[in-house]
Amino acid sequence: MESDTIPIIIDSGSKLTKAGLVNGVQPKVVFPSIVGRVRQRSVYIKSGQKSAYVGKEAIIKRGILNKRYPIIYGSVYNWDDMEKLWHHIFYDALKVMPEEHPFLLTVKPLTPSDDLRKTCQIMFETFNAPSLYLGNNASLSLFGANKTTGLVLQMGSSLNYAVPIVESQCLKSNIGVSGLGGILITEHLNEILATKGIKYFSHQELEHVRLMKEQYCSVLPIQKKEQNNLELNESDHNFIKNQKAQLFDSTEFLSIDEKIVFCTEPLFSPQYAEKTIQKIQKSNDFSHLSKKPNFEIGLHQLCIETIHSLPKEKQEIMFQNILLAGGHSMFKGFSDRLSNELLSLFAESKQQINIIAPESRQFSSWLGAKKFASLNNFHDFCLTMDDYDENGPYRGILKFNL
Numbered sequence: 309m310e311s312d313t314i315p316i317i318i319d320s321g322s323k324l325t326k327a328g329l330v331n332g333v334q335p336k337v338v339f340p341s342i343v344g345r346v347r348q349r350s351v352y353i354k355s356g357q358k359s360a361y362v363g364k365e366a367i368i369k370r371g372i373l374n375k376r377y378p379i380i381y382g383s384v385y386n387w388d389d390m391e392k393l394w395h396h397i398f399y400d401a402l403k404v405m406p407e408e409h410p411f412l413l414t415v416k417p418l419t420p421s422d423d424l425r426k427t428c429q430i431m432f433e434t435f436n437a438p439s440l441y442l443g444n445n446a447s448l449s450l451f452g453a454n455k456t457t458g459l460v461l462q463m464g465s466s467l468n469y470a471v472p473i474v475e476s477q478c479l480k481s482n483i484g485v486s487g488l489g490g491i492l493i494t495e496h497l498n499e500i501l502a503t504k505g506i507k508y509f510s511h512q513e514l515e516h517v518r519l520m521k522e523q524y525c526s527v528l529p530i531q532k533k534e535q536n537n538l539e540l541n542e543s544d545h546n547f548i549k550n551q552k553a554q555l556f557d558s559t560e561f562l563s564i565d566e567k568i569v570f571c572t573e574p575l576f577s578p579q580y581a582e583k584t585i586q587k588i589q590k591s592n593d594f595s596h597l598s599k600k601p602n603f604e605i606g607l608h609q610l611c612i613e614t615i616h617s618l619p620k621e622k623q624e625i626m627f628q629n630i631l632l633a634g635g636h637s638m639f640k641g642f643s644d645r646l647s648n649e650l651l652s653l654f655a656e657s658k659q660q661i662n663i664i665a666p667e668s669r670q671f672s673s674w675l676g677a678k679k680f681a682s683l684n685n686f687h688d689f690c691l692t693m694d695d696y697d698e699n700g701p702y703r704g705i706l707k708f709n710l
């Protein structure tokens with residue numbers, strides 16, 4: 309492959325952007341999908357500095373910025389910021405000329421067509437992309453796992469999607485959407501910390517809580533019976549007893565207890581996070597989504613309801629091929645718990661359950677996209693600049709198998 313034809317893969321999530329050239333083993337850059345605009349124009353005009361910062365730089369310079377995430381709950385919220393984020397990927401992070409590379413951009417299941425068209429328009433008209441492919445992130449995750457049929461549980465920061473795919477065709481009208489995403493568990497952990505007198509509010513503090521969640525939290529193997537009565541074995545108790553987490557901007561440490569470790573329980577029993585769910589529902593508008601996210605059922609139920617919405621003859625193969633994908637599926641014990649929940653519900657029947665949990669699934673969409681863009685005939689699936697000029701974005705997006 310000529311260096312100037314190497315595709316660029318971008319998986320922009322509501323929390324994290326993963327990007328890199330197709331010849332990388334993993335995404336070359338992973339950074340927060342955050343854009344910060346300098347609050348006072350006079351500050352950057354006088355100092356000759358930039359008017360906006362993206363990702364880690366935006367966090368470092370937070371004092372002088374208004375910060376926003378351009379993607380919120382499955383949809384692009386601010387296109388100027390989205391364009392800034394893409395600009396940063398090309399020119400600062402990957403140091404490539406976008407007009408020299410084909411692109412593969414991942415999109416979420418059920419992304420509104422307006423967002424798809426606008427993405428095409430910016431890629432071709434602003435960045436002069438020679439060719440573009442938009443791929444459904446769940447289908448790409450499945451492709452990366454060498455499968456063409458299965459139920460992908462795509463778990464990200466904002467939403468989780470249960471996506472049935474049959475012979476590479478995504479069954480869009482059967483997709484299940486859950487609001488029990490990464491943000492919810494981070495916020496729920498924050499609520500638990502507040503009951504211990506640790507009150508965190510700022511973006512930086514919440515980032516600290518997110519990292520604490522990723523480092524210390526895991527999923528119980530079976531459903532907990534009562535809030536304060538966890539049935540743990542001795543090694544679990546010892547593990548928890550010895551953990552201490554440093555507090556934000558402090559030399560003090562917090563002892564990690566069972567409430568903190570198992571703050572993940574709402575993934576299967578959402579009633580434990582009632583307060584956090586209400587807060588998220590109140591402060592977010594989900595009206596742009598074609599399917600309202602469900603906050604009432606656990607993720608095992610989401611899988612079952614999605615599979616049961618399919619014709620009978622397709623159900624068995626789905627239960628046998630449940631693929632976990634996305635950073636939020638990385639909790640220790642998550643795969644076993646999901647399996648236990650499903651098995652206990654089907655104890656009477658002969659239904660086989662098989663959950664596939666690839667090791668690098670926090671990058672599953674990016675890795676699947678990389679594999680797809682490495683196909684010899686990848687170019688045939690792309691929309692070229694000529695196609696776009698001839699047909700425009702309305703007809704252009706019909707080329708993608710979304």
Ligand SMILES: Nc1ncnc2c1ncn2[C@@H]1O[C@H](COP(=O)(O)OP(=O)(O)OP(=O)(O)O)[C@@H](O)[C@H]1O
Nearest residue numbers: 321322323324464465466467490522634635636638
């Ligand atoms: N090791 C880990 N254990 C638990 N959670 C993790 C781990 N690593 C990442 N996460 C969580 O996964 C989420 C990020 O996942 P991912 O990168 O797939 O989402 P995203 O692409 O930003 O969001 P979305 O696809 O919803 O727009 C965050 O909530 C993060 O805290």
Ligand SMILES: [Mg+2]
Nearest residue numbers: 320321322464
């Ligand atoms: Mg994502």
